[in-house]
Amino acid sequence: MSQQRHGSTPGGADGVPAFPDLPEATIARLPEYLRALHHLAETGAETVSSEGLAAAAGVNSAKLRKDLSHLGSYGTRGVGYDVALLIDQIEYILGLDKNRAVCLVGVGNLGHALAGYAGFASRGFRVVALFDADPKKVGEEINGLAVRHIDDLERVAVEESIAIGVIATPPGTAQAVADALVAAGVTSILNFAPGVLSVPSNVDVRKVDLAIELQILSFHEHRKASLTALPGGRAPAVANGDQEAVGS
Numbered sequence: 544m545s546q547q548r549h550g551s552t553p554g555g556a557d558g559v560p561a562f563p564d565l566p567e568a569t570i571a572r573l574p575e576y577l578r579a580l581h582h583l584a585e586t587g588a589e590t591v592s593s594e595g596l597a598a599a600a601g602v603n604s605a606k607l608r609k610d611l612s613h614l615g616s617y618g619t620r621g622v623g624y625d626v627a628l629l630i631d632q633i634e635y636i637l638g639l640d641k642n643r644a645v646c647l648v649g650v651g652n653l654g655h656a657l658a659g660y661a662g663f664a665s666r667g668f669r670v671v672a673l674f675d676a677d678p679k680k681v682g683e684e685i686n687g688l689a690v691r692h693i694d695d696l697e698r699v700a701v702e703e704s705i706a707i708g709v710i711a712t713p714p715g716t717a718q719a720v721a722d723a724l725v726a727a728g729v730t731s732i733l734n735f736a737p738g739v740l741s742v743p744s745n746v747d748v749r750k751v752d753l754a755i756e757l758q759i760l761s762f763h764e765h766r767k768a769s770l771t772a773l774p775g776g777r778a779p780a781v782a783n784g785d786q787e788a789v790g791s
């Protein structure tokens with residue numbers, strides 16, 4: 544995969560591009576840009592303006608230009624960004640060229656839905672193993688994968704070079720599952736169980752909690768209602784209409 548860049552990558556020494564130190568908020572938006580860019584590529588677009596890409600990704604264009612400048616990507620005046628090149632750059636930065644192996648622990652209501660989702664592969668991830676503690680679930684096949692017992696985690700994680708573990712167990716067992724993942728050498732965890740996990744400093748944890756997202760939307764509903772209740776029914780002040788990704 545090409546790693547050619549517009550401009551230079553910040554911080555490079557001796558002609559070797561350094562890995563850019565990106566703000567977390569920028570990292571969270573890169574997958575949105577990538578999704579929009581893939582859609583543009585499918586429709587045959589070769590270039591896109593910052594305004595066009597920003598609209599497709601649901602962010603404002605100044606923020607997008609700042610985000611992409613962190614990658615050393617400034618586009619060409621009057622032409623915009625090269626769609627294929629920008630896809631390559633973002634996939635390289637996100638490490639999506641590695642096709643990382645993912646395992647899922649907890650094949651209940653949520654885990655079952657996640658395991659059955661075919662969209663991970665097209666985004667650069669291979670779900671290679673499913674684990675559960677319930678003997679009744681072990682052996683069940685979902686999307687061509689048989690559920691294994693959690694006791695097999697360590698062996699399978701090494702065999703399959705699992706990089707990312709997804710936790711979809713009840714909150715009471717999530718820490719024990721995280722400990723087992725860490726002991727098996729997994730250094731990135733996506734946690735769906737509510738609560739905070741304790742992990743070593745070399746392990747990255749992202750958590751997804753749809754209830755928190757609903758609570759944030761509830762705040763915005765509350766704010767809009769209180770503003771329209773003001774004398775004169777003043778329209779609510781919306782900062783920029785950004786659509787933040789869940790979990791960002």
Ligand SMILES: NC(=O)c1ccc[n+]([C@@H]2O[C@H](COP(=O)([O-])OP(=O)(O)OC[C@H]3O[C@@H](n4cnc5c(N)ncnc54)[C@H](O)[C@@H]3O)[C@@H](O)[C@H]2O)c1
Nearest residue numbers: 649650651652653675676677711712713714736751752753
């Ligand atoms: N993040 C979100 O937005 C969101 C949404 C829904 C559910 N959840 C959370 O996801 C988790 C799963 O929810 P659910 O409805 O699928 O629950 P569930 O009870 O249907 O499934 C949990 C599964 O985990 C398995 N399990 C329990 N302990 C285990 C262990 N130590 N090792 C391996 N497997 C184990 C169980 O056998 C079961 O199959 C819960 O923590 C729930 O709160 C989060």
